[in-house]
Amino acid sequence: MKRKISLTLIMSMVLVLLVTSAVGANAKTNPIYQKVAAEKEVILATTTSTQDSGLLDYMLPTFEKRFNVKVKVIAVGTGQAIQLGKDKNADVVLVHSRKAEDEFVRDGFGHKAHDVMYNQFLIVGPKNDPANIKSAKSAADAFKKIAGSNSKFISRGDDSGTHKKELSILSKAGIKPEGKWYVSAGQGMGETLRMGEEMGAYVLTDEATYLTNKTGLINLSPTDKDLFNPYGIIQVTGTKKPHTANELIWFFISPEGQSMINQFGRNQYGKNLFVPDAKRR
Amino acid sequence: MIEVFQNPDVMAVIMLSLQVSTSAVLIGMLIGIPIGAMIGLYSFPGRKLVISLIYTMMGFPPVLIGVVVYLLLSRQGILGEWELLFTPTAMIIAQIVLVTPIITGLTLSAVYAKEKIFSETVQTLGGNRFHIIWELIKESRKGIWASVATAYGRAISEVGAVMLVGGNIEGHTRVMTTAIILETRKGNFEIGLVLGLVLLFISFVMNSFLMLGMLRGMQNGGKG
Numbered sequence: 001m002k003r004k005i006s007l008t009l010i011m012s013m014v015l016v017l018l019v020t021s022a023v024g025a026n027a028k029t030n031p032i033y034q035k036v037a038a039e040k041e042v043i044l045a046t047t048t049s050t051q052d053s054g055l056l057d058y059m060l061p062t063f064e065k066r067f068n069v070k071v072k073v074i075a076v077g078t079g080q081a082i083q084l085g086k087d088k089n090a091d092v093v094l095v096h097s098r099k100a101e102d103e104f105v106r107d108g109f110g111h112k113a114h115d116v117m118y119n120q121f122l123i124v125g126p127k128n129d130p131a132n133i134k135s136a137k138s139a140a141d142a143f144k145k146i147a148g149s150n151s152k153f154i155s156r157g158d159d160s161g162t163h164k165k166e167l168s169i170l171s172k173a174g175i176k177p178e179g180k181w182y183v184s185a186g187q188g189m190g191e192t193l194r195m196g197e198e199m200g201a202y203v204l205t206d207e208a209t210y211l212t213n214k215t216g217l218i219n220l221s222p223t224d225k226d227l228f229n230p231y232g233i234i235q236v237t238g239t240k241k242p243h244t245a246n247e248l249i250w251f252f253i254s255p256e257g258q259s260m261i262n263q264f265g266r267n268q269y270g271k272n273l274f275v276p277d278a279k280r281r
Numbered sequence: 282m283i284e285v286f287q288n289p290d291v292m293a294v295i296m297l298s299l300q301v302s303t304s305a306v307l308i309g310m311l312i313g314i315p316i317g318a319m320i321g322l323y324s325f326p327g328r329k330l331v332i333s334l335i336y337t338m339m340g341f342p343p344v345l346i347g348v349v350v351y352l353l354l355s356r357q358g359i360l361g362e363w364e365l366l367f368t369p370t371a372m373i374i375a376q377i378v379l380v381t382p383i384i385t386g387l388t389l390s391a392v393y394a395k396e397k398i399f400s401e402t403v404q405t406l407g408g409n410r411f412h413i414i415w416e417l418i419k420e421s422r423k424g425i426w427a428s429v430a431t432a433y434g435r436a437i438s439e440v441g442a443v444m445l446v447g448g449n450i451e452g453h454t455r456v457m458t459t460a461i462i463l464e465t466r467k468g469n470f471e472i473g474l475v476l477g478l479v480l481l482f483i484s485f486v487m488n489s490f491l492m493l494g495m496l497r498g499m500q501n502g503g504k505g
Contacts (some may be wrong), residue, residue, distance in 0.1 A: 019419045033481055076466055077466050077467065079467045079468050080464070080465070080467060080468045082468070083468025084466075084468075096385075098453060157451055157463075158463055158467060159467040159468070183450055183451075183453075184448055184450065184451035184452075185445070185448055185449060185451075185461075186449040186459070186460075186463040187448065187449055191448070195448050197356075197368060198355060198356055198366055198367065198459070199367065273380065
């Protein structure tokens with residue numbers, strides 16, 4: 001048994017070595033490289049969370065150097081990122097709203113959709129936890145407690161992936177997003193967190209932005225699969241940069257890109273901000 | 282286009298824009314016009330320094346005003362107890378800081394231009410100080426009106442400071458400029474464009490008043 005394992009290990013190592021050396025040898029002669037370099041640049045429309053967390057600054061230089069190409073990042077809400085793709089103002093979208101992504105592909109605006117990674121949404125709030133959501137059984141239950149105790153909740157209110165997630169939890173809980181307790185900020189995640197700190201309110205945030213933005217709010221989330229936050233990457237149909245778009249998607253879902261995602265944030269925050277889970281849809 | 286205006290939220294946003302900027306400009310006038318007139322009229326030690334300070338403040342980046350007001354009103358700030366951050370009042374405060382130097386500086390220039398002609402009359406009249414200043418303000422009203430129109434245009438089209446201190450809260454601190462940013466981010470370019478046109482229309486109306494005032498002035502034999 002032991003021998004079998006070590007044999008497989010050695011075999012796979014040899015295989016990896018062979019493949020990597022082949023790539024190295026082909027780097028200059030491979031026509032794909034020339035095609036990508038000829039396209040010069042690619043526009044990636046993504047959400048503020050991937051940009052603000054620093055993930056893209058960590059990953060993209062590797063890609064840009066390898067292919068001698070520039071990746072222009074437009075970091076906006078998921079709603080606008082999808083719209084940029086629909087208007088063909090972007091070549092690749094990297095977003096986190098499964099429903100909107102599926103519609104995007106279904107209506108013929110994009111293809112080659114892949115799961116890339118995931119992290120958690122968190123419900124964060126003031127240290128004294130006036131609505132006592134620490135004792136909540138689920139995300140929906142936590143929202144019921146906030147609305148019922150007349151504490152304040154600050155919503156992104158900007159059609160972002162986080163905002164869409166919040167609305168789906170609210171409808172599950174049977175609560176209308178209105179009333180004195182509900183504040184719609186219409187701003188990005190970082191600004192909304194700071195507003196929550198100032199007003200002593202609860203906020204639904206993605207984990208990455210929460211860890212990278214130091215506020216006085218603490219994590220009070222219940223364990224609930226409703227708070228799962230998957231990211232997807234999609235090529236825009238009809239892009240003028242098909243080769244670069246294709247290579248960029250491959251870069252994110254390749255073993256190399258996946259291990260970079262897995263490493264990201266460990267040194268600074270003691271844990272990785274995103275969990276890689278590449279999968280073709 | 283029409284259905285955008287039938288949306289009560291859009292009307293509320295437009296009204297709040299007008300309320301915030303009008304309040305800020307009115308208060309800015311109360312502070313800026315008298316001070317500008319005084320500095321334009323009387324010389325005192327350090328006058329040059331004060332004038333250059335006012336002119337510097339005229340070009341103050343609105344976003345920086347926003348940051349400063351934010352820090353003052355924030356919970357950890359000096360005025361934290363007032364709990365004004367993310368309220369329309371905070372936006373008015375930021376816009377007062379924005380428009381007062383503009384009104385002061387342009388009033389100063391207008392009064393200073395008239396002051397040379399006026400000084401002889403002042404000496405013969407003797408009259409009380411306030412009466413003189415009042416006459417002078419009436420005499421330079423064209424320039425002063427221009428300063429108010431300029432200030433109003435700057436205030437209503439400003440976005441950085443009101444976003445920071447107001448927070449763009451729906452139904453509470455959302456104004457035209459912050460709504461344009463938000464709707465564009467959502468991908469609703471149409472609403473963004475319509476609101477932008479409303480902004481343009483308002484500055485056009487302000488400037489038309491200004492032009493009419495100028496025309497009237499010309500008809501009065503250039504005395505205005």
